[in-house]
Amino acid sequence: MGICFLIHLYYVLGVHLKLAQYPINDLPTADRKPISVIVCARNEKPNLEKYLPSLFEQDYPQFEVVVVNDRSWDGTVDLLEALEKKYNNLKVVHVAEGNKFIAGKKFAVTMGIKAASHEWLVFTDADCEPASNNWLKGMQQPTDDDTEIVLGYSPYFKRKSLLNVLIRFETFFTAVNYLSFAIKGMPYMGVGRNMAYKKTLFFKNKGFAAHMHIPSGDDDLFVNANARPDNTIIQIHKEAQVWSEPKTSFFEYLRQKKRHIGAGKFYKPKHKLILSAQIAIQFCFYALVIGLAILPNTRFIAAGIFLLSLIIRSFVYPKLLKRLNYGELRWWFPILDIILMAFLVFNAILSIFVKKVQWK
Incomplete structure (x- = not known):
């Protein structure tokens, strides 16, 4: 969990923070x-x-x-x-x-x-x-x-x-x-x-x-x-x-995301590696938080690391949400972050079984 936490922080502070500090x-x-x-x-x-x-x-x-x-x-x-x-x-x-x-x-x-x-x-x-x-x-x-x-x-x-x-x-x-x-x-x-x-x-x-x-x-x-x-x-x-x-229909949105995932398979190898690792690390971090929170001997450690992660990210993403015209969503950031992670996993699994995509 500590390793996932540190790698996750790299994407937050080493990559995304650059956009929050980018001069406009x-x-x-x-x-x-x-x-x-x-x-x-x-x-x-x-x-x-x-x-x-x-x-x-x-x-x-x-x-x-x-x-x-x-x-x-x-x-x-x-x-x-x-x-x-x-x-x-x-x-x-x-x-x-x-x-x-x-x-x-x-x-x-x-x-x-x-x-x-x-x-x-x-x-x-x-x-x-x-x-x-x-x-x-x-x-x-x-x-x-x-x-x-x-x-x-x-x-x-x-x-x-x-x-x-x-x-x-x-x-x-x-x-x-x-x-x-x-x-x-x-x-x-x-x-x-x-x-x-x-x-x-x-x-x-x-x-x-x-x-x-x-x-x-x-x-x-x-x-x-x-x-x-x-x-x-x-x-x-x-x-x-x-x-x-x-999109106004969930199924239309899923079809749109399927097209995007299909294109992502043809990215350069280094890009696929970095982007796949990003999602995998974030998924593992949440899974380990939940898993370790269940055990009596590690629940406080899991809660502490998750809280620290949330505090750090709360200094970056709400500012970015405001900068990118989604300011009203910043108050819901922690909940939406979890929902988005669940959706990405669901969409990735669905893409395995749904193969056909098209434009219009």
Whole structure:
């Protein structure tokens, strides 16, 4: 239990604390190079109607929005045709029907990148809304031309349900992990709801060719393969975040997490080792706390170590919850931490038996 405690503290104080202490600079006032915003949509008419106009309200001098319609049949085509007449910087790409187009979202993303007019690409989804009209200022190409990838942050909208609390807390820890490791010099993933990279980087490394057969991973697997300490930075300014619609059904959420786990199997070996060890150590720590608390001779030791762990983590994660726009959850942190651990174990077991995943 002591060994698990010390390793667990490494992730808390050696990794996640870096994000809690990370300086958040003001957004750039000078706009640099033009931007292509890429959105892929499959039967997303209600979300496009609701959220797409917010992209055109960005306070940025030169940008285009490339929407890839991936074989929708819900009226998306008619909506996009109407929006094209309204916004002259909207470019629509249609994926035609046919058996050759079975690669899902990665094919749609590739089509969008090919159609993009500019070198710097910013990605988001149809069900996402920028936190402000300064989003593109925060996600624009940095002054350092060696930077090829910017990892943004995308919280979920708050809804009144226990599922929504679980989704937001799980998303919080996922974000804390990938953002903290990026600061530490080991970027391993990003989220397609809010990220950016160079078009030349995509084609130089043959895009998604290495994992085109995997339904998911258009965001995290690409970052895992191409991100380096010297070419990747993070952006967590509140005005540069993108809010997203959470799942409302537990089974839809499980399907989403199944896709994510499927992509994680193809991470680089060192990333899989570190991330697997993180979950395993945390699970063992909780299991040993419970097991030793039952025994009369060790219950006070177990309670003491658990209390010490809780106190240390309470100085880190509530601050991060507030920093990442989930401040109201910080009061429930200890309980949610245990619930999340149980869910991750359940989801890992479920993924063994459920094999088929797809995009839309």
